[in-house]
Amino acid sequence: MNELKLLPLTCPQCGAPGLVRQGTRITECDRCGVRLCLTQTDTPRYEAVTELSGLEAVNAARVWLESRGQVGLLGRPELLLVPFHEIAGRRVGIFDRKVPERYRVHRTVYSPQGGTDVESEWVYVEREDTKVMVSDFQQLVPAARTRWDLKMYDARAARKLATLRSFDLVEAQRRATVYAEEQSPAATARRRFMERQFGEKGSAEVVATSRRTLFFPFWSIPIQTAAGSHEIVVDGIAGTIVAWCLPEAYPGSSLSWAVLAVLGALGLGQALNAALVGTATVNPVLAFFVGVLASGAALWRANRPDWTLRSWPEPDTLPSRSP
Amino acid sequence: MTADPKQPRVLVLRCRACRAALPAASNDVAFRCPQCGRAWEIDPTGLNERPSLYVAPPAVASHPLLYLPYWSFSVSVFARPTSVLPDAGQLTARDRAAQISHAWVSAYAVYRPTYVGEWGLVYTRMQPDWETRRGHGPEAPGAAISSRDAKKIAHHYVLAEIDRAADIGSLDLHLEVGDPELWAIPCYDIGAQIRCPWTRAELPAAALDDLSEIRRETVRREA
Numbered sequence: 429m430n431e432l433k434l435l436p437l438t439c440p441q442c443g444a445p446g447l448v449r450q451g452t453r454i455t456e457c458d459r460c461g462v463r464l465c466l467t468q469t470d471t472p473r474y475e476a477v478t479e480l481s482g483l484e485a486v487n488a489a490r491v492w493l494e495s496r497g498q499v500g501l502l503g504r505p506e507l508l509l510v511p512f513h514e515i516a517g518r519r520v521g522i523f524d525r526k527v528p529e530r531y532r533v534h535r536t537v538y539s540p541q542g543g544t545d546v547e548s549e550w551v552y553v554e555r556e557d558t559k560v561m562v563s564d565f566q567q568l569v570p571a572a573r574t575r576w577d578l579k580m581y582d583a584r585a586a587r588k589l590a591t592l593r594s595f596d597l598v599e600a601q602r603r604a605t606v607y608a609e610e611q612s613p614a615a616t617a618r619r620r621f622m623e624r625q626f627g628e629k630g631s632a633e634v635v636a637t638s639r640r641t642l643f644f645p646f647w648s649i650p651i652q653t654a655a656g657s658h659e660i661v662v663d664g665i666a667g668t669i670v671a672w673c674l675p676e677a678y679p680g681s682s683l684s685w686a687v688l689a690v691l692g693a694l695g696l697g698q699a700l701n702a703a704l705v706g707t708a709t710v711n712p713v714l715a716f717f718v719g720v721l722a723s724g725a726a727l728w729r730a731n732r733p734d735w736t737l738r739s740w741p742e743p744d745t746l747p748s749r750s751p
Numbered sequence: 752m753t754a755d756p757k758q759p760r761v762l763v764l765r766c767r768a769c770r771a772a773l774p775a776a777s778n779d780v781a782f783r784c785p786q787c788g789r790a791w792e793i794d795p796t797g798l799n800e801r802p803s804l805y806v807a808p809p810a811v812a813s814h815p816l817l818y819l820p821y822w823s824f825s826v827s828v829f830a831r832p833t834s835v836l837p838d839a840g841q842l843t844a845r846d847r848a849a850q851i852s853h854a855w856v857s858a859y860a861v862y863r864p865t866y867v868g869e870w871g872l873v874y875t876r877m878q879p880d881w882e883t884r885r886g887h888g889p890e891a892p893g894a895a896i897s898s899r900d901a902k903k904i905a906h907h908y909v910l911a912e913i914d915r916a917a918d919i920g921s922l923d924l925h926l927e928v929g930d931p932e933l934w935a936i937p938c939y940d941i942g943a944q945i946r947c948p949w950t951r952a953e954l955p956a957a958a959l960d961d962l963s964e965i966r967r968e969t970v971r972r973e974a
Contacts, residue, residue: 437761454764454775463772467760467793518864518900520907524920558920560911562872562904564865588862588957635900638778638860 439464471613471639475509475600476590478645478664482507485647485662492660492669493651500653507604507664509643511571512583513613517637521561526554561632569616571641572607576661576671586644586665595643606643613639646670689726695719766791767798776964778860779893781933783820788887790933792898801898805888805935806881809948814939817965818891820858821871821936822901825929826851826909830922844916850878851912854905854928855936858894860960867958873950874936875908883934891935892965898931940966 434447437455444459448466455464480488482505493500534548568583600606611619617639645664650657659673696719702712764773764782771786781792783803790803804823808816830848832841855871857864894901906928913919939946944953945962956962 439763440761441763453778463764463775465762465764465775465793467762467795516862518904520903522907522910522919556920557918558914560907560914560919562865562907562911564863566863633903635903636896 437464437466471513471641473595473597473641473643474592475595475643476586476645476665477593478507479589480645480647480662480664480667482647484667485664486649488662488667488669489649489651489660493653498653500651500658503650503652505662506648508574508646508648508661509600509604509606510574510578510646511607511609512642512644513569513571513609513616514566514587514640514642515569515613515617515637516564516566516640517634518564519561519632519634521632523559523561523632525557525559527557529553529555565634567617568642571609571611571613571616573610574607575659576673581663581670583644586663587642590642590644590665592642595641600643604645609641613641685726688722692719692722692724692726695722760795762793762797767800773893775893776895776961778895778961780897781820781858781894783891783893783933783935785890786887788885792894792931792933794897802885802930802932803935804883804885804932805891806883806937808889808937812939812948814941814946816889816937817940817945818889818935818937819870819945819965820892820894821874821934822856822858822894822896822898822905823932823934824854824856824902824905826854826905827925827927827929828909828913829925830913830919832917833921833923838917840917841921844913844919844922847916848913848924851875851909853878854908855934856896856901856904856908858896858901858933859892859962859965860895861954862958862960867954868952870936870947870950870952870954871904872908872911873947873952875905876912877950879949881936889935889937892961894933895961898933902928902931 437446437448438444439446439457439460439462441462442457442460444457446455446458448455453466453472455466456462457464485505486502490502530550530552532548533551534546537545537547539545566584568587570578570581570583597606647662647664649660649662651660652658657673660669661671662668663670695715695717698710699712699716699719701707702715764775765771766773766784766787766789768789769784769787771784773782773784773791775782781790781801783790788803788805790801791798792801793799805818828848828851830845832845834841837845853875855874857869857871861867861869906926909926909928910919910924913922913924937948939948941953943956945956945959946953959965
C-alpha cells in the first residue's frame with residue numbers, strides 16, 4: 429500500500445503518453461499543456477504541514493522533562509508521519525420516532541357531601557413524529573499501528589490547526605519515517621464507520637462523501653536520563669506531548685524476584701522429590717502450588733518489557749508551547 | 752477495442768462551446784467556463800452542460816467580493832393537512848410549502864457544515880429574490896459536490912423546512928425537485944472569515960477546504 433504508484437494515461441488531445449501519481453484527479457499534459465481530469469481516482473493523500481521544527485519539539489520535551497524534576501540528554505528528533513483515514517460526508521434521511529408527551533385531564537366529580545369538585549391527572553402518551561435528518565459526519569481513524577497509543581490523540585483538533593498539502597511519498601521519505609497504511613480507506617469506512625453508525629438507521633443515506641488519507645507529523649525524541657532510556661513523542665502540529673516511554677517503577681527490587689524464583693525452584697523440587705522418592709519436609713501439594721506461582725511470577729517479570737507507553741498524562745504535566 | 756473499465760477515463764477540461772480551458776480545483780466535479788460562463792459537470796459519460804447563473808453583487812460592496820458555487824433547484828411543493836380539522840401548525844406548514852420555490856445547496860466543500868453553518872439551507876429558508884444573470888460574469892469556482900448528491904440534500908432541506916412548522920407525517924406532501932443549476936453567489940472575503948452580504952452570517956475561512964485555491968484562482972484571473 430505504501431508504495432508510490434504511477435498510473436499510465438494518454439492525453440486525448442495530443443496522444444502523448446504520461447504518468448499520473450496515485451490519488452491525483454486533475455493533471456496537465458506534459459506535451460500540449462492541456463488540463464486533464466480523471467473520472468475515477470484512488471483516495472487522495474494529503475500531508476498536514478509540520479508547524480513545529482525539531483528544535484521546538486526538543487524544547488517542548490525539555491520543558492516537560494524539567495517540569496517532572498528530571499534532567500537528561502536529548503537525542504536527535506526524528507520526524508514520523510502517521511496516516512489517518514478521513515471519511516466525511518453528509519447524512520440525509522427521514523425516520524419515525526416516538527416523542528413522549530404528557531397532558532393534564534380535568535374531570536368534574538360530584539359528591540353529595542362536598543358538592544362538585546374538579547380532579548386533574550397527568551396522562552402520558554407517546555406521539556409519533558416524522559423527523560427529517562440532515563447532518564454531517566467526519567471520522568478520522570488511525571490507519572497504522574504505532575509504538576504509542578493513538579486512541580487519545582485528538583486528530584480532529586490537529587486537523588483544524590493543520591494546513592494540508594499534497595502528499596509526496598518520495599519527498600516525505602527523504603525527511604521522515606513514513607508509517608504504512610494497514611488497510612484501505614474503503615475498508616476502514618466499511619469497518620469502522622458504516623457498520624457502527626448506520627447499522628440501526630437503515631433509512632439514512634450518505635451523500636457527498638469524501639475519503640482522504642492525511643499524514644500527521646509527530647516528533648520522536650530519545651532521552652537518556654540517570655533512570656534509563658526514554659522516548660518522548662511530540663505532536664508535530666500543536667507541540668503537545670502525545671506519549672512517552674519511561675522505565676516502570678516496580679514495587680520490588682530485582683533481588684526480591686530472584687529470591688521468589690529460588691523459592692519456586694525449591695518448592696517444585698520438593699514436590700518432585702515427594703512424588704518420586706516419597707519423602708518430603710513440607711506438604712508436597714502446597715510446595716507444588718507455591719513453586720508454580722513463584723516460578724510463574726519470576727518468569728513474567730523477566731519477560732515483561734522494561735518500558736510501558738502511556739498517553740495523555742495529568743494536564744499539569746503538559747508543557748506549554750515555547751514561544 | 753474496448754476500454755479497460757479499471758483504467759480511469761481521461762477527459763480534456765475544455766469548454767465544449769468556446770474551447771477555453773476550464774479552471775479546476777483538485778476536488779471539483781463541475782466547472783464554470785471563464786470565457787463564456789457555461790457550466791460543465793463530470794459524469795460517467797463525459798462533460799454535461801448545466802445552466803449557469805450568477806447573482807448580482809450588492810450595489811455597495813464594503814469588502815472584496817468572492818463568488819462561491821451553489822447548486823440551485825426549482826422546487827414545486829404542495830402540502831395539505833390530512834386531518835379534517837387542521838391545527839395552526841399544519842396550516843402554517845401548508846402556507847410555508849407554498850412559499851418555497853427554490854432550494855440551494857452549497858457546492859463547495861465545507862468542514863462540518865452543520866456546525867459552522869450551511870448557507871444553502873439558510874437561503875432555502877429565506878427564499879431571497881435575487882437578481883440573477885446568465886453568461887459571462889464574475890470569476891466563480893467550480894463545484895466540489897455533484898448535482899446528484901446536491902439534489903438529495905435539497906430534497907431534505909425542503910422537507911426539514913416544512914417540518915419546522917408541523918410534523919410532515921401529518922401532511923399530504925407532494926414534492927418535486929427540478930433540474931440542477933450552478934449558481935455563483937457573492938460573499939465578502941474578510942480574511943479569516945467570509946461574510947454573507949444579505950444575512951451578515953460569517954463562516955470561518957478555515958472551514959472551507961478549497962478556499963485557498965478559490966482565492967488563488969480569483970487573484971490569477973483578475974490579474
